[in-house]
Amino acid sequence: MDVSVNTGIIIxxxxxxIGSHLVRHFFASGRHVLVLDNLCRGREAHIKxxxxxxxxxxxxxxxxxxxxxxxxxxxxxxxxxxxxLWHMAANSDIPAGIAxxxxxxxxxFMTTHSLLTAMRRIGLVRIAFASSSAVYGDHGPDTPLRExxxxxxxxxxxxxxKLASEASVSAATEHFLERSWVFxxxxxxxxxxxxxxxxxxxxxxKTDPRKLDVLGDGTQRKAYLHVDELVAAMLFVxxxxxxxxxxxxxxxxxxxxxxxxxxxDVVASVAPDAAIAYGQEPRGWxxxxxxxxxxxxxxxxxxxxxxxxxxxxxxxxxxxxxRQEGA
Numbered sequence: 001m002d003v004s005v006n007t008g009i010i011i012x013x014x015x016x017x018i019g020s021h022l023v024r025h026f027f028a029s030g031r032h033v034l035v036l037d038n039l040c041r042g043r044e045a046h047i048k049x050x051x052x053x054x055x056x057x058x059x060x061x062x063x064x065x066x067x068x069x070x071x072x073x074x075x076x077x078x079x080x081x082x083x084x085l086w087h088m089a090a091n092s093d094i095p096a097g098i099a100x101x102x103x104x105x106x107x108x109f110m111t112t113h114s115l116l117t118a119m120r121r122i123g124l125v126r127i128a129f130a131s132s133s134a135v136y137g138d139h140g141p142d143t144p145l146r147e148x149x150x151x152x153x154x155x156x157x158x159x160x161x162k163l164a165s166e167a168s169v170s171a172a173t174e175h176f177l178e179r180s181w182v183f184x185x186x187x188x189x190x191x192x193x194x195x196x197x198x199x200x201x202x203x204x205x206k207t208d209p210r211k212l213d214v215l216g217d218g219t220q221r222k223a224y225l226h227v228d229e230l231v232a233a234m235l236f237v238x239x240x241x242x243x244x245x246x247x248x249x250x251x252x253x254x255x256x257x258x259x260x261x262x263x264x265d266v267v268a269s270v271a272p273d274a275a276i277a278y279g280q281e282p283r284g285w286x287x288x289x290x291x292x293x294x295x296x297x298x299x300x301x302x303x304x305x306x307x308x309x310x311x312x313x314x315x316x317x318x319x320x321x322x323r324q325e326g327a
């Protein structure tokens with residue numbers, strides 16, 4: 001890719017957990033970066049130290065405002081030709097989307113629709129999209145989830161709107177996009193943490209260091225990847241995978257760790273005397289996929305292997321998030 005000093009990158013959701021890591025990567029490489037974020041999950045503080053530099057432009061915008069979005073993106077693209085738009089914007093609170101599906105419609109799917117519309121209007125032809133393992137639905141713990149696994153039957157509105165977004169990206173690739181990359185994430189951990197089981201546990205223990213209440217019976221088992229390795233994997237794929245449509249599971253090589261294991265590690269780190277109280281159900285909430293097997297063979301075949309397994313990624317994230325929260 002062209003990495004000349006005038007080259008631009010657009011990152012939707014760039015003030016969020018994962019997006020802010022991408023911002024730092026491209027900023028450090030000398031790129032001009034446009035961050036689009038409505039700050040529903042992101043925080044301006046995540047990128048504040050770069051805002052004084054003329055190479056970073058931040059637009060606090062409701063991305064579904066397509067006309068304003070088109071104007072902002074078009075002006076930036078004219079000044080700093082953009083080779084890839086990175087779409088990291090979404091509602092990441094799955095239970096909130098179950099309670100009110102309009103949240104996922106607005107913050108997950110409509111952002112995708114508006115970004116694709118603006119891209120078509122101004123002539124951007126490459127998109128890298130953050131999707132999710134939630135698009136698969138619940139196939140049980142013994143069915144390895146590969147990129148060609150089907151049928152895709154998501155059980156949360158979050159997963160449904162991610163799948164609808166994938167479909168829109170695919171259709172746009174047939175219509176006007178030159179290339180698209182779809183990344184199906186596992187559970188991603190690290191800082192700056194804005195949500196997730198580790199942050200939730202640490203905040204509960206700060207409120208009451210004597211007891212940790214856990215949603216579900218603790219047997220839920222999922223794959224966890226540190227955000228640094230997720231970003232490295234995405235960048236690797238965009239550089240190396242050059243089909244018109246590209247779809248990759250990203251995750252560790254193992255089958256994950258249990259919620260019980262995470263709870264015990266958090267307690268040991270933050271409040272060693274706390275008692276852990278588990279629920280009765282085998283899942284944490286409606287729409288939760290309690291156990292699944294994630295196949296990352298396509299990523300490995302391309303040449304990328306994460307260094308950290310799920311347990312090490314979680315333990316590293318516990319230390320990082322505990323410092324973030326002053327625990």
